[in-house]
Structure formats: C-alpha cells, structure tokens
Amino acid sequence: MADFEAVLDALYNAVLDGNAPAAKKLTQELIDGGAAVETILYDAMIPGMNEVGRLFEQGEYFVPEMLVSANAMKGGMELLQPLLELSDVKPIAKVVMGTVRGDVHDIGKNLAIMMMKGAGFQVIDLGVNVPPEKFIEAASDGAAIVGMSALLTTTMPNMKVTIDAFTAAGLRDRVKIIVGGAPVTEEFAIEIGADGYGANANQAVTVAKTLLGVPV
Numbered sequence: 759m760a761d762f763e764a765v766l767d768a769l770y771n772a773v774l775d776g777n778a779p780a781a782k783k784l785t786q787e788l789i790d791g792g793a794a795v796e797t798i799l800y801d802a803m804i805p806g807m808n809e810v811g812r813l814f815e816q817g818e819y820f821v822p823e824m825l826v827s828a829n830a831m832k833g834g835m836e837l838l839q840p841l842l843e844l845s846d847v848k849p850i851a852k853v854v855m856g857t858v859r860g861d862v863h864d865i866g867k868n869l870a871i872m873m874m875k876g877a878g879f880q881v882i883d884l885g886v887n888v889p890p891e892k893f894i895e896a897a898s899d900g901a902a903i904v905g906m907s908a909l910l911t912t913t914m915p916n917m918k919v920t921i922d923a924f925t926a927a928g929l930r931d932r933v934k935i936i937v938g939g940a941p942v943t944e945e946f947a948i949e950i951g952a953d954g955y956g957a958n959a960n961q962a963v964t965v966a967k968t969l970l971g972v973p974v
C-alpha cells in the first residue's frame with residue numbers, strides 16, 4: 759500500500775469531495791493494509807465530515823454537497839461494519855437506537871450502532887426522525903438501553919420529550935437512556951434526565967456497559 763498517512767489523507771479528501779467510489783476504494787485499501795477501524799474513522803472520515811460542516815457554515819458548501827459527502831462516508835462505513843461484528847456470541851443486552859423526531863442525520867447514530875454491535879450488544883436500529891411512541895414501542899420488547907442521537911439544536915429538545923414520554927408510559931425505570939450527537943453535552947444530558955451521554959461512538963459503548971454493570 760502507498761504511504762499510510764497519504765491514504766488516510768486521500769480518504770479525508772474523498773469524503774470532503776463526496777467522491778463515493780474513491781472513499782470505498784481507499785477504505786478497502788486501508789483495511790487490506792491493516793489499519794484499525796478507529797484510525798480509518800477518527801483520522802480520516804470524521805475529520806472529513808467535520809470540514810464539510812465547517813464549509814457549510816461558511817456558505818461554501820450547500821445541502822447537496824453535505825449529502826454527497828455523507829453518502830461517500832456511508833459507503834466506506836459499510837466496509838467497516840463486518841469487521842466489527844461478532845458471531846455466535848450471546849448479546850450483552852438489547853438496545854434500541856434512533857435519531858430523534860425532526861432530525862434525519864444518521865451517520866453518528868450509525869457509527870454508535872456499529873460500535874455497540876461490535877462490542878456485543880443486539881441493536882435495533884429505528885432509523886431517523888423517530889417519534890417518542892416508536893422508541894417506546896420498540897423498547898417495550900425487552901430493551902435494556904435506549905440510545906438517542908440528535909444533530910440539530912432544534913431537535914435536541916425532542917430527547918427530553920422522548921424521555922418524558924417514557925416516564926408517562928410508566929417505563930422510565932425499566933430502561934437506561936443514553937444520548938449523543940454533536941450539539942449534545944453532558945450537562946444537557948443531565949438536565950433532561952438521561953442516564954448517560956456519549957461524546958463519541960466508542961463512549962456509547964463504555965457508557966452503556968457501565969450503566970448495566972458490565973466490565974468495560
């Protein structure tokens with residue numbers, strides 16, 4: 759393989775440019791070269807998406823550019839998923855995860871799901887724009903953890919709406935609720951009555967395990 763750093767750089771640029779075929783090819787090249795999943799994500803793909811966000815904020819990128827970049831990243835992530843999956847292992851617990859109502863950002867949520875699955879959780883992915891009732895319905899079937907993601911300051915309040923709906927349904931004590939997403943903070947998580955906060959996808963795993971008393 760060409761110089762490791764150069765391939766990571768090229769992958770960063772492929773995400774930035776929304777070049778899906780290149781993103782896939784370079785991700786595969788890194789996998790074949792023995793790069794760790796975390797390196798591929800945190801040293802190339804995620805910084806690439808962060809730069810996309812910065813350019814959008816500055817008015818240099820628009821929604822279509824964000825979309826093609828997101829698709830490029832997703833294509834690469836698909837190749838990483840099988841590397842994280844464990845087979846023939848009894849799941850630690852059932853988790854339901856989704857992006858809250860009004861919000862269609864799913865890359866961070868998908869990453870958290872990938873990491874949770876890789877760590878041995880059974881994860882039901884509820885997708886995006888998930889209303890409280892859907893979280894409740896899915897969690898009623900034996901879930902120990904509910905995970906919510908939000909990327910917009912305007913949709914963050916729907917995390918509290920969902921938590922309140924669990925309380926109203928008499929189910930709040932049966933599940934641990936963890937929250938994450940770029941604008942979400944530890945303070946916000948405490949304020950809305952969540953049980954845990956994950957600053958990144960790996961933390962979703964450590965927080966979930968800690969809440970269930972499973973060794974990290």
Ligand code: B1M
Nearest residue numbers: 811862863864865866905907910911938939940956958959
């Ligand atoms: Co949107 N968008 N977007 N967007 N978008 C942001 C979020 C924004 C910050 C861009 C900006 O202005 N800089 C901005 C929000 C501003 C705000 O709220 N104050 C914004 C906006 C404004 C919008 C629209 C309103 C634009 C418009 O239409 N005018 C619109 C809203 C649509 C809606 O949801 N209703 C919109 C649309 C879109 C696209 C559809 C085009 C696309 C999403 C495609 C998709 O997800 N399938 C998109 C994208 C790609 C982005 C940016 C560029 C990238 C988001 C991303 O995927 N990041 C984003 C800018 C940015 O974040 N820098 C932006 C990478 C991802 C790995 O990070 O999701 O934070 P993140 O996940 C992290 C952690 O947060 C954590 O783990 C992950 C890995 O470490 N995590 C968890 C996430 N969930 C977790 C759950 C956990 C634990 C950890 O436990 C349960």
